[in-house]
Amino acid sequence: MPVYVVVMYVLLGLAGLVMIAVVGSAVAEWMKPKHKRLAEARRRLLGTETPTGTTSTTVPLGLSEDDVKSIAESERFQWVGYSGRNDRRLNFRRAVVAADETPIDDAGAGEAGLLAALRVVQPDINGVARVDADVIAERMTQDEYRTAAASEGWVPAGREQQGDTTYLLFRRFDSTAVPRTGPEFLNGPPLAELRKHPRAKEVAAAVLAETGVDPLSARELEAARAAHVRLRARALRWTAPAVLLGFAALITVLLAFGTVTVLVAAAVAIVVTGCAIPAVRANRARIRAIAPYRHAYERLVSELLS
Known part of the structure; x- marks a missing residue:
């Protein structure tokens, strides 16, 4: 088989991968929970607001125009019409309040609730603290939100939905937060809770003597x-x-057969193996790196809570 034919099949395979990625992205968007789509629509709406209070947005996949208008209304925007032909956009406008004209009734209402919660909340064993979103009584801009969190030593780390409750996630400035997806780090109570146990120091000292x-x-x-x-x-x-x-190697083999195709697929397989080996090594290194502390922590939890 001529080399140019093999190249064509490889390109077709890559095109197939792109198609799979596009379709997969669309399917993932459709499968995304509605509260996440609504949150994304809210971010789009606020993210494109101009200093004069105007903003425009398209309708995200899986939502209706009424959903977007409802979000805009909750943010005190007024509907002003459509714009665009091929990419129809929804336009809104709201009154802009100058910094020195902030209404007294609204001043600090959202910030006060957030600050009060951040002063008492404790991070879990994965370094993430959760605050009920309902503590924010009034709308806050992203800058106000980040500044309020920073004043108490926290950094926003996203949101999380548990049932009907939305939680705001934070991590400490000087600490690491474990991502919610991927391999588990630890599963158990935070150190602040364990320290309250009357035998905590005694058991921890015994574990330290045994494990270092x-x-x-x-x-x-x-x-x-x-x-x-x-x-x-x-x-x-x-x-x-x-x-x-x-995937590229698999699609290439499925689209064409022959000595050259097999050689190309074999070469790709070698490259795949070359990428997989470091991935496996990194994962094993991760397991080894956390094993000492994991063992000590699980021993402590077992002794205190059993």
Whole structure:
């Protein structure tokens, strides 16, 4: 088989991968929970607002115009009409209040509730603190939100939906937060809760003497958490190209048969293996890095809560 034919099949395979990615993205968007689509629509609406209070947005996939208008109304925008032909946009406008004309009734209402919650909340074992979104009584801009969190030593880390409750996620400035997806780090109560147990120091001292790791040490917990996140990211960086090249090789073999095709597929398989090996090594290194603290922590939890 001529080389140009093989090249054509490889290009067709890559085109197939692009098509799979596009369709997969659309399907993932359709499968996304509605509250996430609504949150994204709200971000789009606020993210395109001009200093004069005007904004425009398209209707996200899976939502209706009424959904977008309802979000706009909750943010005190007024509907002013459509714009665009091929890409129809919904236009809104709201009154802009000058910094020195902020209504007294609204001043700090959202910030006060958030600050009160951040002063008492504690991060979980994965470094994430959760605050009920209902504590924010009034709308806050992104800058106000980040500034309020920073004043208490927190950094916003996204949102999480649990049933009908929306939680705002935060992490400490000087700590690492474990991503909610991917391999698990630890599963158990936070150190602040364990320290309240009357036998916590006694058991922790025994575990330290046996393992050389203090399970109540925030420094050792943070070191293990940081290693977990760093090595997890390294594994993912090698996993992505391995998966894509594997699909390319599979589609190439399915589209054409012959000696040259097999050789091309074999070459791609070698590259895939070359990407997979570092990914496996990074994952094993991650498991080894967190094993000492994981063992000490699980021993402590078992002794205190059994």
